[in-house]
Each structure stands twice: as C-alpha cells, then as structure tokens.
Amino acid sequence: MAYSLMTLLVFHFAYPLPMTSLPSSHTTPAHSDHTRFGRLLSSILTGKFTPCKPRKDTSITPSVHHPHVLASEHVLLWTTPHSFNFQHELEQLFPELDILKMFFVTIQSLDENTHNNYGAGLLHFMQYCNQCNIPETSKMPTSTALLLAFITDSAGSISNSTANTWLAGLHFWHTVNGAMWNRSNSQLLHHIKQGLTCLVPPNSK
Secondary structure (H helix, E strand, O other): OOOOHHHHHHHHHHOOOOHHHOOOOOOOHHHOOOOHHHHHHHHHHOOOOOOOOOOHHHOOOOOOOOOOOOHHHHHHHOOOHHHHHHHHHHHOOOOHHHHHHHHHHHHOOOOHHHHHHHHHHHHHHHHHHHHOOOOHHHHOOOOHHHHHHHHHHOOOOOOHHHHHHHHHHHHHHHHHOOOOOOOOOOHHHHHHHHHHHHHOOHHHO
16 A cells, blocks of 8 residues: 555654664765665655556666655655755754654645656656766756756657646755755746747647
8 A cells, every 4th residue: 555755754753763773874975875864764664655666668777866656755755965965964953853844844835746747757857867867966956958958858748838847846856955946037948948839749738
C-alpha cells in the first residue's frame, strides 16, 4: 500500500523515531551522500510505500540525488549538492524534528495534483540534464540558459501551459531547497513560450 509523504510525516510527528536508531556521521556534506536530515526522512519512508517500476520513458540515470520515489515526492526528495549543503546548514541551527515540520508545512501549500504535475516536470528536467550531461552542481541553482534550453527542447510536444507548470515546479523545487531562482523575466523566455503556442500539437490545444 502506498502512503503519501504528508501521511508519513504526520505519523512521524505522532510516533517519532528514536534518534539513536539513526547512523551517525562525521563527514562534511561535500563528501557525504546524505545529511542526518536526509537519513531521517529516508528512515521514515523506507518500506512505507512501493512506487511503480518506472517505464522506459520515465527513467533517469540512477543517482543518490534522485531516489526511486513517487512522482508527487520528487520536489522534496530529489536533491543536488546544493540541497545537501542547505540541509546541513539547517541541521547546525535546528533540531531534526523542527526541520521536518518546516518542510511539512511548506509542502502543504500544494494540492495533490500540483505535487504530481511538478514532479512530472522535474522528471523531464532531469532527463534533459542527463541527455546533455549536465553535472549535479549545475542543476541547482539552475541557470537561465539551462531553463531556456530545457523548455526549447520540448517545443512541438508541450503547450505553453505545460511549460509554465514545469517552470513553476522547478521554482518550487528551488524554494524548498533554499536555492536562488535565476529565471527572472527573460525576454527570450517570453518569446520561446510564444513560439511553443504556435508549435503546440493540434490535439493539445
């Protein structure tokens, strides 16, 4: 049976895991696959749900940054080196439970459909980055140039509305991970999105 991330976090607040059950680490975030917060979140989720086996068109290169989780959980559980550094900074200031609560309250701002749509957009972004061999350190903060190339790559297959949703998802992903959003109001992006409208498939209009 699959449980939503929100349900699991609520369960953890009611029945917190003993911190002594978590492995300790003395490595710096630059040389560690997971921070203590990351391991805590993973320990809550382990065995609690079983995502479907990904189809060929929804697969990405395996990475510690992109675990196989439900699409609705991509924006919270998919990370970059910047994410680890941000989590590490939080851990130096606040207890793990307070950090979990902060993320829990943040994701309450999205409904289930938005979670899924943002997760789908993030998947397409990761696939494009893999295709272009974009390093993890360049995925967040994302440069305006990378955003433009990503959206342009899907011209003829997505609508302007879909592009806006994908960009909003990437923006939220940056927000959750404490990263600067570099999209700004690019005039080039404005014209690219107008071009998407002209190239959108007839059955998608």
